Amino acid sequence: MRSRNDRIIAGIMLLPSVILILVFVYGFIFQTIRTSMTDWGENLDNPAMALQVEKNFVGLENYRELMTDPMQFEFRTSMVNTFFFTILFVVGCVFVGFMLALLLDMNVKFEGVFRTIFLFPMALSLVVTGTIWRWLLQPEGLNALPNRLFGLEPYTFNWLSSRKRVLEFDWNDVPMYLTYIGLFILAILAFNYFAKRRWRSMGIVAGLGGILVFLYAVGFWENNIWPQLGITNREGTFIPTPEPKGYQVALSGIVIAAIWQMAGYTMAMFLAGIRGISEELREAARVDGCSEFGVYWRIVLPQLTPVAISAVIVLGHISLKIFDLVFAMTGRQNFQTIVPGIMVYGAFDTNRYATASAIAVIMLVLVSLVIVPYLWTQLRSRES
Amino acid sequence: MTAKKLINRTIIYALLILMAAIFLIPVYMTTVTALKTRDETTLATAWNPPDLPLNFSKFQEAFEYFGPSLGNSFALVGTATILSALLGSINGYVLAKWRIPGERFLFPLMLFGMFLPYQAILIPLFEFMSDLGLYGGIPGLVLIHVVYGIPITTLIFRNFYVEIPDEMLEAAAIDGAGFWQIYTDIVFPLSLPGFVVVIIWQFTQIWNDFLFAIFMTTEGNQPITVPLAELSGGEAVDYNLTMAGAILAALPPLLVYIVMGRYFIRGLLAGSIKG
Numbered sequence: 047m048r049s050r051n052d053r054i055i056a057g058i059m060l061l062p063s064v065i066l067i068l069v070f071v072y073g074f075i076f077q078t079i080r081t082s083m084t085d086w087g088e089n090l091d092n093p094a095m096a097l098q099v100e101k102n103f104v105g106l107e108n109y110r111e112l113m114t115d116p117m118q119f120e121f122r123t124s125m126v127n128t129f130f131f132t133i134l135f136v137v138g139c140v141f142v143g144f145m146l147a148l149l150l151d152m153n154v155k156f157e158g159v160f161r162t163i164f165l166f167p168m169a170l171s172l173v174v175t176g177t178i179w180r181w182l183l184q185p186e187g188l189n190a191l192p193n194r195l196f197g198l199e200p201y202t203f204n205w206l207s208s209r210k211r212v213l214e215f216d217w218n219d220v221p222m223y224l225t226y227i228g229l230f231i232l233a234i235l236a237f238n239y240f241a242k243r244r245w246r247s248m249g250i251v252a253g254l255g256g257i258l259v260f261l262y263a264v265g266f267w268e269n270n271i272w273p274q275l276g277i278t279n280r281e282g283t284f285i286p287t288p289e290p291k292g293y294q295v296a297l298s299g300i301v302i303a304a305i306w307q308m309a310g311y312t313m314a315m316f317l318a319g320i321r322g323i324s325e326e327l328r329e330a331a332r333v334d335g336c337s338e339f340g341v342y343w344r345i346v347l348p349q350l351t352p353v354a355i356s357a358v359i360v361l362g363h364i365s366l367k368i369f370d371l372v373f374a375m376t377g378r379q380n381f382q383t384i385v386p387g388i389m390v391y392g393a394f395d396t397n398r399y400a401t402a403s404a405i406a407v408i409m410l411v412l413v414s415l416v417i418v419p420y421l422w423t424q425l426r427s428r429e430s
Numbered sequence: 431m432t433a434k435k436l437i438n439r440t441i442i443y444a445l446l447i448l449m450a451a452i453f454l455i456p457v458y459m460t461t462v463t464a465l466k467t468r469d470e471t472t473l474a475t476a477w478n479p480p481d482l483p484l485n486f487s488k489f490q491e492a493f494e495y496f497g498p499s500l501g502n503s504f505a506l507v508g509t510a511t512i513l514s515a516l517l518g519s520i521n522g523y524v525l526a527k528w529r530i531p532g533e534r535f536l537f538p539l540m541l542f543g544m545f546l547p548y549q550a551i552l553i554p555l556f557e558f559m560s561d562l563g564l565y566g567g568i569p570g571l572v573l574i575h576v577v578y579g580i581p582i583t584t585l586i587f588r589n590f591y592v593e594i595p596d597e598m599l600e601a602a603a604i605d606g607a608g609f610w611q612i613y614t615d616i617v618f619p620l621s622l623p624g625f626v627v628v629i630i631w632q633f634t635q636i637w638n639d640f641l642f643a644i645f646m647t648t649e650g651n652q653p654i655t656v657p658l659a660e661l662s663g664g665e666a667v668d669y670n671l672t673m674a675g676a677i678l679a680a681l682p683p684l685l686v687y688i689v690m691g692r693y694f695i696r697g698l699l700a701g702s703i704k705g
Binding site for chain 1: 442443445446449450453454455456459460463471472473476477517520521524525528529530531536537538539540541542543545546547548549550551552553554555556558577578580581584603608609610634637638639640641644645655658659661662663664667669672673675676679680683684686687688691694695698699
């Protein structure tokens with residue numbers, strides 16, 4: 047049998063990696079959180095790179111500024127951009143990727159060639175993708191293609207520098223919208239439990255929703271919570287003047303480039319999922335008189351749900367972190383297409399370490415909200 | 431074949447060819463632009479194929495401009511890939527074949543590092559590397575990639591080694607083989623496909639990295655992605671030069687992908703589907 051001695055050696059061999067991860071991941075995260083609660087680099091009397099740096103604890107002040115200080119409007123734009131980017135990118139990739147997987151599953155000749163073509167962008171650096179697409183989105187690029195191919199009028203849209211904004215809303219209304227989204231999610235959950243006849247779970251979720259609606263209706267947040275935290279001003283708004291936000295149309299080109307890069311990856315995930323479904327099952331359904339469409343609708347699609355969830359989560363966390371692509375396509379100072387990753391770079395570059403840390407922590411929280419439950423369920427399902 | 435089926439097949443192939451063409455448009459445009467000069471890249475002529483004989487002057491220029499950073503990239507990738515594969519192999523072997531106290535807790539903790547937004551560790555990392563005197567150069571970047579590569583390399587090797595039957599290891603143990611002998615005699619010789627997957631994965635990841643490269647290296651020590659992004663994101667861009675540069679930066683991982691596509695996909699899927 048393997049001896050106790052060898053087990054100790056095994057443990058010792060793993061130890062360096064464990065220590066490296068503890069220090070480089072968790073230790074550094076802790077330090078970033080601590081920095082985000084100081085005034086390092088924010089205080090003009092106290093230069094960030096001085097020999098003796100004085101860092102004062104300021105609590106959540108940096109976060110409050112990011113959310114409500116009129117000067118920090120760029121950060122809020124970056125959050126809104128991330129929101130729209132994530133939705134369009136994930137939906138686009140899943141749609142294109144799923145279509146490609148279905149097409150390749152139809153017993154086509156040269157499947158390997160097609161697969162290689164759809165997946166090759168994944169081997170490129172996002173910087174290369176950004177460089178190439180920046181050129182394609184110039185007036186000489188895709189805009190001129192209808193003219194070159196069919197003699198049509200050239201398209202004149204300013205892909206990367208358009209200042210147009212659609213779906214406008216006021217940043218002051220964001221908590222309200224978040225409440226609606228929360229209620230919507232609770233309603234879906236409640237309905238789900240209702241359909242599965244899990245009455246107790248349904249009751250809890252419905253109760254939570256009821257409390258939320260009640261608190262909202264009596265103005266609990268704006269009277270008791272926001273003023274206490276010092277987030278709202280005397281007028282009861284977050285920012286003194288309305289701050290219009292919305293979908294920056296200039297993001298569209300970056301979304302297209304990102305989908306071009308990642309759709310093949312999504313296809314590979316779906317294809318692996320489809321190939322994992324036993325051919326006998328599909329054959330049995332055909333024998334029972336199911337049409338080819340019916341086989342996909344009733345057998346394949348339901349079994350792909352876990353793959354779809356994986357795809358959405360992996361793509362979603364990539365888009366929350368996006369940095370390289372935006373940097374290469376619109377540079378570091380393009381206000382229309384700013385994202386949190388670029389904000390961190392800008393703050394770091396100008397030695398505003400506390401602000402950079404606070405933005406980074408917000409990114410970490412968003413990514414963790416997506417990834418931690420996913421890791422949890424993935425690892426638990428493997429053990430059982 | 432019935433008429434209906436024939437129509438179906440035609441539609442499927444038409445869609446596939448259309449999609450393939452759309453995916454390849456950027457490749458065409460990049461290549462022709464890199465083979466032309468500024469005067470041949472106007473509104474009216476940008477989509478035209480280049481004149482023959484082909485003009486490689488932009489590639490020559492790109493080689494001069496990106497030469498040093500290309501060298502940095504190769505030095506970085508060569509060292510970091512090998513080191514991180516070896517480390518991952520040992521970790522995977524321990525986690526797959528030896529019972530370690532706290533393993534159920536350590537493994538997810540490690541895996542989270544794979545999804546971490548690196549912005550959340552950059553400032554402490556910068557301070558730490560400066561204190562060690564490793565900030566700014568390729569050796570420091572090697573260390574960074576080896577450390578943050580631990581989660582994915584460990585995961586791939588662990589899932590690979592789980593497939594090796596325990597009986598083989600037990601038999602060797604009964605014959606008196608210890609931790610290292612089991613590794614060198616049984617596990618390592620079976621590891622070739624695992625090493626190929628991990629080396630390809632790390633090669634492409636590290637080659638393509640931009641975030642660590644731009645935060646952690648100084649002028650002259652940068653891998654190719656940094657000058658390329660800066661040239662592309664700057665004002666008054668020479669698109670012929672950037673396209674030639676993009677091709678230089680794209681070729682190494684692209685060649686690996688085309689030659690070893692199957693292994694590349696395995697690495698790709700390892701990052702999303704576990705178990």
